[in-house]
Amino acid sequence: MQFVETASRFDADVYLERGGNCADAKSIMEVLMLAAENGSDLLIKADGEDAEAAVEALSQLVASKFDEE
Amino acid sequence: MEILRGIAVSPGVTINPAFLIGRQEFVIPTSMVDTSQADKEIARLKEAIDAAADNIRELRGRLAGTLTERYVGILDAHLAILTEENLFNEIAELIRKQGFSAEHAASRVLGEYARQLSSVEDPYLSQRSQDIFDIQRRLLKELAGEKDEPLKDLTGPVAVVAHDLTPSETLSLDREKIAGFATDAGGSTSHTAILAKALGIPAVVGLGRATSSVAGGDLVIVDGYKGLLIVDPDDATVERYRSSMAEIDIADRSLGELRDLPAETTDGRRIELYGNIELPEEVRTAVHNGAAGVGLFRTEFLFLQAGREPSEEDQFFAYLHAAEELGNMPLTIRTFDLGGEKVTAEHRHQAERNPALGCRSIRFSFENPGMFRSQLRAILRAAAHGNIRLLIPMISSIEEVYRVKTIVADTSKELRSEGVKVPENVPFGIMVEVPSVAVAPEPFTREVDFLSIGTNDLIQYALAVERVNEHVATLFTPAHPAILRLLKNVLDVCERAGTPVSLCGEMSADPVYTSLLVGLGFADLSLNPNAIPRIKRVIRSIAHEDARRLASQALELPSARQVSSLLLENLSQEARALIA
Numbered sequence: 307m308q309f310v311e312t313a314s315r316f317d318a319d320v321y322l323e324r325g326g327n328c329a330d331a332k333s334i335m336e337v338l339m340l341a342a343e344n345g346s347d348l349l350i351k352a353d354g355e356d357a358e359a360a361v362e363a364l365s366q367l368v369a370s371k372f373d374e375e
Numbered sequence: 376m377e378i379l380r381g382i383a384v385s386p387g388v389t390i391n392p393a394f395l396i397g398r399q400e401f402v403i404p405t406s407m408v409d410t411s412q413a414d415k416e417i418a419r420l421k422e423a424i425d426a427a428a429d430n431i432r433e434l435r436g437r438l439a440g441t442l443t444e445r446y447v448g449i450l451d452a453h454l455a456i457l458t459e460e461n462l463f464n465e466i467a468e469l470i471r472k473q474g475f476s477a478e479h480a481a482s483r484v485l486g487e488y489a490r491q492l493s494s495v496e497d498p499y500l501s502q503r504s505q506d507i508f509d510i511q512r513r514l515l516k517e518l519a520g521e522k523d524e525p526l527k528d529l530t531g532p533v534a535v536v537a538h539d540l541t542p543s544e545t546l547s548l549d550r551e552k553i554a555g556f557a558t559d560a561g562g563s564t565s566h567t568a569i570l571a572k573a574l575g576i577p578a579v580v581g582l583g584r585a586t587s588s589v590a591g592g593d594l595v596i597v598d599g600y601k602g603l604l605i606v607d608p609d610d611a612t613v614e615r616y617r618s619s620m621a622e623i624d625i626a627d628r629s630l631g632e633l634r635d636l637p638a639e640t641t642d643g644r645r646i647e648l649y650g651n652i653e654l655p656e657e658v659r660t661a662v663h664n665g666a667a668g669v670g671l672f673r674t675e676f677l678f679l680q681a682g683r684e685p686s687e688e689d690q691f692f693a694y695l696h697a698a699e700e701l702g703n704m705p706l707t708i709r710t711f712d713l714g715g716e717k718v719t720a721e722h723r724h725q726a727e728r729n730p731a732l733g734c735r736s737i738r739f740s741f742e743n744p745g746m747f748r749s750q751l752r753a754i755l756r757a758a759a760h761g762n763i764r765l766l767i768p769m770i771s772s773i774e775e776v777y778r779v780k781t782i783v784a785d786t787s788k789e790l791r792s793e794g795v796k797v798p799e800n801v802p803f804g805i806m807v808e809v810p811s812v813a814v815a816p817e818p819f820t821r822e823v824d825f826l827s828i829g830t831n832d833l834i835q836y837a838l839a840v841e842r843v844n845e846h847v848a849t850l851f852t853p854a855h856p857a858i859l860r861l862l863k864n865v866l867d868v869c870e871r872a873g874t875p876v877s878l879c880g881e882m883s884a885d886p887v888y889t890s891l892l893v894g895l896g897f898a899d900l901s902l903n904p905n906a907i908p909r910i911k912r913v914i915r916s917i918a919h920e921d922a923r924r925l926a927s928q929a930l931e932l933p934s935a936r937q938v939s940s941l942l943l944e945n946l947s948q949e950a951r952a953l954i955a
Binding site for chain 2: 310330333334335336338339341342
């Protein structure tokens with residue numbers, strides 16, 4: 307939820323890739339379905355003016371929230 | 376009269392007419408619509424989405440200030456999914472390309488998502504399929520022009536009987552009119568269970584066939600203490616429950632007075648009563664009800680609350696919050712009792728044939744060292760700020776104790792090397808719930824600071840009976856002579872070793888067994904916080920000397936039935952009044 311909210315703050319198109327599947331990071335449904343796929347590596351992609359900032363913000367969120375190890 | 380057995384998830388008793396919520400199956404017109412009608416169908420879809428979203432917003436507004444944020448969070452998530460442009464586009468495309476009606480397209484799209492999610496092994500994700508079904512139901516209701524929210528239009532207090540309740544159904548209920556819950560499905564971690572508990576409404580789940588045994592309007596008794604649903608009770612039963620409810624009312628009213636009195640027998644034997652809690656917020660209830668501390672904090676519920684493995688920080692704050700609320704009183708934190716159904720996809724690759732005997736509890740924690748380590752780190756960090764005790768579940772061999780102690784020592788060292796303050800000796804205890812420990816507890820008493828007997832699992836393992844299996848549930852009884860002997864053995868060994876031992880199963884909250892437990896020699900009991908005043912009343916009504924005689928008599932009896940009769944015959948008047 308927080309991930310999608312953060313992604314939605316940017317103008318750039320933001321995508322999440324995992325196990326060969328791709329999801330629109332601004333859609334809860336797509337992110338949810340992606341979470342149901344197997345595979346552990348997560349790739350964040352963005353395309354647009356503030357793409358870099360978007361990837362930066364989301365990576366930080368993932369690092370702080372989802373990756374304790 | 377019919378008595379159904381389920382799982383008691385929220386205490387209390389109500390006698391009310393049943394309000395039946397069947398499984399709402401929508402008849403979805405599968406007929407195709409002419410492509411020229413597609414625009415009209417898409418417009419209907421848009422309208423339905425808007426109306427359903429308005430409904431959620433309205434419900435959310437009505438709930439504001441009545442529930443904590445995280446429950447309202449469920450509605451926010453539903454709203455966000457429902458109003459997502461991608462979802463609308465996907466359904467609209469199906470209408471346009473396949474010529475489906477709006478109903479058919481919407482149920483196809485959402486149903487497919489829900490099915491995919493429900494097949495995922497991760498329990499958090501598979502539970503989310505219920506949320507998708509919930510959204511689907513809302514949308515179909517709007518498309519069908521059905522505006523009624525049955526739970527909103529109730530006139531008097533009722534007991535809701537349903538197959539299972541979706542989160543929004545549970546949330547849309549009017550506290551004033553819902554007196555109880557009974558559902559066919561669900562476990563102690565279902566939405567219904569958690570919310571009922573938070574709202575203080577008696578609830579029984581996992582009844583199996585409540586919806587087929589009850590007709591709307593039938594008088595039902597929901598017994599949230601014993602996990603019973605009594606359908607169409609006879610007059611004597613109603614009378615018995617009415618008088619016991621009156622007693623409970625009196626007990627509740629004298630709670631303030633009782634709270635500050637010790638749980639002491641008439642001849643001066645002092646018993647300490649601790650609370651069993653699942654969420655940090657329950658500490659307050661426990662203290663309010665006169666608990667001497669928390670004897671069992673079931674941390675696996677933090678998983679459910681967070682929806683996934685809680686981070687070290689989340690756990691640290693949960694433990695800290697609970698410890699601070701308790702002041703000097705002890706907070707006994709049991710490490711995750713996970714496994715069986717409560718397993719995430721990464722952790723489990725194949726279904727176990729016999730989950731109760733499989734990789735669960737401490738075994739599961741050993742299998743997942745990262746998870747276990749971050750839980751221990753959180754507990755040890757919080758231990759610097761309160762009277763925290765560490766409790767390890769489902770120990771079956773002494774090697775496991777050595778192993779845990781090594782991990783705890785390493786974790787403490789690691790924390791100290793990071794400059795974190797960790798107390799020298801955090802009291803370390805184990806659960807006695809596997810017969811191997813109950814039969815031969817000596818070696819354990821030398822390695823641990825305290826023991827805590829979990830009778831629910833101990834009975835299940837010792838008697839080979841699954842408690843929630845309706846075909847064998849009658850065989851599940853704490854009154855079995857073998858159980859009495861196991862308890863006595865653990866007590867005797869602990870007394871010789873000078874190791875404190877407590878009992879934290881459901882048995883400790885049942886007034887029938889209070890005399891027996893006191894007589895066997897238990898000085899510490901840990902129980903559902905809501906049951907503390909009742910058990911305290913019973914303890915204050917009995918003499919330790921009589922209880923001891925009763926316990927030795929019980930130990931001589933050959934059958935559970937005879938033990939039960941003996942206990943029932945010897946109930947004090949106070950205890951009798953509490954038993955329906």
